[in-house]
Amino acid sequence: MQPVRFIQYGLGSIGIGIAELALARGHRIVGAFDIDPAKVGHPLSTLLRHPAAPADVRIASPDATALAVRADVALHSTQSRLSQVRSQLESLIDLGVHVISTCEELAFPWHHHSGDAAALNERAHARGVAVVGLGVNPGFVMDVLPVVLTSPCHAITGITVQRVVDVGRRRRPLQQKVGVGLTVDAFHEGVAAGRLAHVGLPESVAMIADAMGWTLGAIDETIDPVVGSDRRVIGLHQRCRGMRDGAAAITLDLTMAVGAKDQRDTVAVDGDPPLRIELPGGVQGDQATCAIVVNAIPQILAAPPGLRVATELPPRAPASRSLPG
Amino acid sequence: MQPVRFIQYGLGSIGIGIAELALARGHRIVGAFDIDPAKVGHPLSTLLRHPAAPADVRIASPDATALAVRADVALHSTQSRLSQVRSQLESLIDLGVHVISTCEELAFPWHHHSGDAAALNERAHARGVAVVGLGVNPGFVMDVLPVVLTSPCHAITGITVQRVVDVGRRRRPLQQKVGVGLTVDAFHEGVAAGRLAHVGLPESVAMIADAMGWTLGAIDETIDPVVGSDRRVIGLHQRCRGMRDGAAAITLDLTMAVGAKDQRDTVAVDGDPPLRIELPGGVQGDQATCAIVVNAIPQILAAPPGLRVATELPPRAPASRSLPG
Numbered sequence: 001m002q003p004v005r006f007i008q009y010g011l012g013s014i015g016i017g018i019a020e021l022a023l024a025r026g027h028r029i030v031g032a033f034d035i036d037p038a039k040v041g042h043p044l045s046t047l048l049r050h051p052a053a054p055a056d057v058r059i060a061s062p063d064a065t066a067l068a069v070r071a072d073v074a075l076h077s078t079q080s081r082l083s084q085v086r087s088q089l090e091s092l093i094d095l096g097v098h099v100i101s102t103c104e105e106l107a108f109p110w111h112h113h114s115g116d117a118a119a120l121n122e123r124a125h126a127r128g129v130a131v132v133g134l135g136v137n138p139g140f141v142m143d144v145l146p147v148v149l150t151s152p153c154h155a156i157t158g159i160t161v162q163r164v165v166d167v168g169r170r171r172r173p174l175q176q177k178v179g180v181g182l183t184v185d186a187f188h189e190g191v192a193a194g195r196l197a198h199v200g201l202p203e204s205v206a207m208i209a210d211a212m213g214w215t216l217g218a219i220d221e222t223i224d225p226v227v228g229s230d231r232r233v234i235g236l237h238q239r240c241r242g243m244r245d246g247a248a249a250i251t252l253d254l255t256m257a258v259g260a261k262d263q264r265d266t267v268a269v270d271g272d273p274p275l276r277i278e279l280p281g282g283v284q285g286d287q288a289t290c291a292i293v294v295n296a297i298p299q300i301l302a303a304p305p306g307l308r309v310a311t312e313l314p315p316r317a318p319a320s321r322s323l324p325g
Numbered sequence: 326m327q328p329v330r331f332i333q334y335g336l337g338s339i340g341i342g343i344a345e346l347a348l349a350r351g352h353r354i355v356g357a358f359d360i361d362p363a364k365v366g367h368p369l370s371t372l373l374r375h376p377a378a379p380a381d382v383r384i385a386s387p388d389a390t391a392l393a394v395r396a397d398v399a400l401h402s403t404q405s406r407l408s409q410v411r412s413q414l415e416s417l418i419d420l421g422v423h424v425i426s427t428c429e430e431l432a433f434p435w436h437h438h439s440g441d442a443a444a445l446n447e448r449a450h451a452r453g454v455a456v457v458g459l460g461v462n463p464g465f466v467m468d469v470l471p472v473v474l475t476s477p478c479h480a481i482t483g484i485t486v487q488r489v490v491d492v493g494r495r496r497r498p499l500q501q502k503v504g505v506g507l508t509v510d511a512f513h514e515g516v517a518a519g520r521l522a523h524v525g526l527p528e529s530v531a532m533i534a535d536a537m538g539w540t541l542g543a544i545d546e547t548i549d550p551v552v553g554s555d556r557r558v559i560g561l562h563q564r565c566r567g568m569r570d571g572a573a574a575i576t577l578d579l580t581m582a583v584g585a586k587d588q589r590d591t592v593a594v595d596g597d598p599p600l601r602i603e604l605p606g607g608v609q610g611d612q613a614t615c616a617i618v619v620n621a622i623p624q625i626l627a628a629p630p631g632l633r634v635a636t637e638l639p640p641r642a643p644a645s646r647s648l649p650g
Contacts, residue, residue: 021479110646121646136477147640148473151620152461152613154346211641273609277602284598288477295476304643312643315472316536316636318629321435321446 007031007074015077017290023052031069033062076101080199099131104200106133111206121307130303136288138200139310143207146267156271160251168258178256179233187225187233201240211311217243226257234258332356332399340402342615348377356394358387401426405524424456429525431458436531446632455628461613463525464635468532471592481596485576493583503581504558512550512558526565536636542568551582559583
């Protein structure tokens with residue numbers, strides 16, 4: 001594809017991975033933003049380990065003046081909650097650039113944050129840009145993949161996805177996010193305060209229901225600690241269900257724990273015919289999120305304006321094929 | 326979704342399955358066409374076992390006058406070769422309806438039939454309609470599914486898909502198509518004459534290469550009989566490879582035989598990270614093709630005009646979401 005000019009908004013570990021991969025694909029970075037004062041002012045090349053990282057781009061604080069750069073797309077990777085990122089997204093939309101964000105709640109905000117979703121959608125329509133929340137989860141393993149898998153089915157009565165992730169060899173912030181090392185009491189406090197746990201299962205459930213045309217009675221979620229032999233927390237087990245006619249039509253089951261056995265992803269579609277796929281070893285999360293974001297650049301450039309959903313993006317952007325020779 | 330008015334063009338076993346499922350989904354059949362004189366003139370309800378099959382629609386020969394019905398989409402299921410169906414597709418395009426066809430070579434005609442592809446594309450553009458070839462294979466298991474699976478990958482060096490189908494309990498025409506009961510000599514004659522073998526592997530290889538942005542040096546295909554204990558053919562083994570820089574970057578391996586053991590589909594992406602999915606039991610072919618066609622109706626109605634490719638259709642049609650209450 002043609003190289004595009006991109007803004008990297010957010011330079012944490014995921015944001016850096018996204019920017020490095022986009023550079024490796026030949027795209028051109030025209031602006032880099034982070035709210036962390038320790039990063040602001042430094043040349044981008046101090047953070048990005050890629051020869052194409054330009055020497056003249058410095059990390060800036062995302063105020064209106066600094067943001068006013070000409071770009072095709074913004075790759076946004078800061079926080080998980082829509083309330084935390086809404087104004088960030090608005091400033092990018094107002095700039096007139098398409099936006100791909102790893103904000104988990106943006107993956108499908110229409111159900112739990114319908115007011116925010118409608119406002120962002122309207123704003124994106126007004127500026128003629130497309131905005132989408134993408135990532136490995138939500139955005140791929142527990143929603144897009146099962147929806148793709150329903151394509152050969154006549155009737156679908158239920159969808160179950162199981163994901164087992166061994167966080168033992170993953171980055172420390174992820175381990176902290178699932179409570180590794182805490183007491184059980186501290187775990188429950190952290191969950192209650194919204195500091196702990198994976199964000200996005202209810203969004204995936206709502207995205208699947210939307211794609212299936214199902215109206216759900218309720219979406220419920222449980223978050224339990226996985227406890228090691230020394231009574232310390234080694235991770236968590238989350239389960240989120242979409243209820244339809246009193247039964248669980250959608251069940252997403254996620255275990256993220258140190259040393260979790262049999263790491264894998266499993267998608268089961270109960271229907272006619274029933275289908276089941278297994279990904280032995282699972283999809284590696286952080287790397288996958290970076291690739292999903294960068295691989296979706298052509299699709300978001302070709303998408304209709306508005307707040308889009310991962311299931312609405314094709315695997316490949318529609319081509320304007322010219323007459324072959 | 327809103328019910329659409331559809332034309333069913335082709336009332337063989339797949340065409341009947343497609344029409345029955347579309348009726349079951351609440352769509353309205355406004356025209357039914359077949360070239361078989363034994364079917365023409367009979368009420369549609371004699372062929373379709375669905376209560377919604379209208380009593381007043383008769384199967385017609387697809388001449389220009391009969392075809393002149395107002396419809397949103399035509400579901401086309403006749404032959405496998407583009408040369409056999411091109412004029413049929415043209416008559417539907419000229420009618421100004423979107424077209425979903427199970428013609429295997431239409432799945433990706435840009436490589437092997439680039440002149441036909443360009444002409445159909447131009448015609449569809451001129452009438453503002455979208456045309457696409459869909460089915461389980463080509464169109465899903467051996468192309469769309471592997472392309473979807475590359476989304477979380479940073480770099481991809483190779484794609485391998487293996488499909489094992491036990492044709493023992495499948496419809497007789499499919500068994501005949503893979504040579505069941507023939508001598509080995511008759512099998513080779515049938516393959517040479519183009520009467521036998523699965524059509525579509527080179528199309529899937531070309532579709533994957535297109536999605537990956539790969540330029541292939543060559544696409545080669547081998548078709549060998551699977552021989553039973555009585556020296557009669559019980560099926561076939563086909564392998565199609567897409568060569569890149571002298572090595573097979575894409576390998577599609579298909580066994581369709583009576584009593585084939587370990588029926589399954591396996592997709593392996595060699596890359597960073599490597600990914601592998603297994604569908605134990607595989608995807609049932611005929612039912613799956615009917616579902617894929619009918620499930621894609623909203624997507625083809627929303628697609629940009631022209632000759633489209635399965636990888637360009639999203640899992641779900643982009644929604645024009647209104648402000649929630």
